[in-house]
Amino acid sequence: xxxxxxxxxxxxxxxxxxxxxxxxxxxxxxxxxxxxxxxxxxxxxxxxxxxxxxxxxxxxxxxxxxxxxxxxxxxxxxxxxxxxxxxxxxxxxxxxxxxxxxxxxxxxxxxxxxxxxxxxxxxxxxxxxxxxxxxxxxxxxxxxxxxxxxxxxxxxxxxxxxxxxxxxxxxxxxxxxxxxxxxxxxxxxxxxxxxxxxxxxxxxxx
Numbered sequence: 200x201x202x203x204x205x206x207x208x209x210x211x212x213x214x215x216x217x218x219x220x221x222x223x224x225x226x227x228x229x230x231x232x233x234x235x236x237x238x239x240x241x242x243x244x245x246x247x248x249x250x251x252x253x254x255x256x257x258x259x260x261x262x263x264x265x266x267x268x269x270x271x272x273x274x275x276x277x278x279x280x281x282x283x284x285x286x287x288x289x290x291x292x293x294x295x296x297x298x299x300x301x302x303x304x305x306x307x308x309x310x311x312x313x314x315x316x317x318x319x320x321x322x323x324x325x326x327x328x329x330x331x332x333x334x335x336x337x338x339x340x341x342x343x344x345x346x347x348x349x350x351x352x353x354x355x356x357x358x359x360x361x362x363x364x365x366x367x368x369x370x371x372x373x374x375x376x377x378x379x380x381x382x383x384x385x386x387x388x389x390x391x392x393x394x395x396x397x398x399x400x401x402x403x404x405x
Contacts, residue, residue: 203261204269205242205367207298207374210254216293218252219404220278224295225256228272237262242367249284257371272297274397280404293404294396298374313365314338315358318347337361344368 208224210217225241232239242257260268276295282288317332334349335357346368348361 202263202265203259203301204265205300205370206258206260206268206272207296207300207371208253208256208258209296209298209375210247211294211296211375212254213294215247215249215252215284216280216282216290216404217295218247218249218254219283220276220293220295221247221253221256222251223278223402223404224272224276224297225253225258228258228260228268228297231271232260232262232265232268235262235264235267237265237268243371255371255375257367269299272398273299275395277396277399278404279399279401283404296374300370300374312340313362314340315361317354318349333357335361337365339365339369342369342372344372 206228208221208228210221225244229239238261240259242259244256245254246252247254274297276297278293278295279291280293281291314337316336316338318334318336319332333352333354334347335354336345336347337358338345344365346361346364348357348364350360351357
């Protein structure tokens with residue numbers, strides 16, 4: 200049984216306060232995972248405009264108790280706090296989304312929509328790694344998303360790794376798009392999923 204899951208934490212391109220919540224939720228999930236003895240890896244973090252904020256983050260969690268994280272965190276998170284950036288701002292409710300997905304299946308991806316480019320690998324490895332174009336960049340043509348893999352000396356292995364990473368990035372991107380739409384609906388004063396948070400937190404955003 201594969202106990203590895205991926206979590207996308209996103210502000211949906213909400214304001215700086217929501218981006219701060221993303222960073223805080225990420226911290227809390229990592230702390231909880233550590234207590235549960237789970238292995239975690241931060242796959243990607245998109246930095247927000249303000250220091251200590253994140254537009255989004257993708258992490259992997261692996262272990263027998265990984266589902267405990269999902270039970271508590273997956274869904275819409277409501278964080279109640281005064282804005283640390285706008286002192287006189289009346290709004291105190293900030294929302295972010297947490298969504299899980301398992302290892303994506305490469306068979307579900309149209310290979311014709313991916314372009315591959317070989318590159319010279321950089322980093323340790325001496326002269327050999329610099330003389331061979333073993334690194335591979337995979338680009339999803341419709342979305343423009345791309346990743347690079349240079350972990351292995353073999354171009355074939357790096358191509359496989361780049362494809363896997365692109366699938367993960369695509370899954371996270373799709374969640375990001377859905378959350379961004381939800382943020383737009385919230386800004387238009389529509390409730391939708393905003394009105395049913397799975398978790399409510401009331402702490403300062405500092």
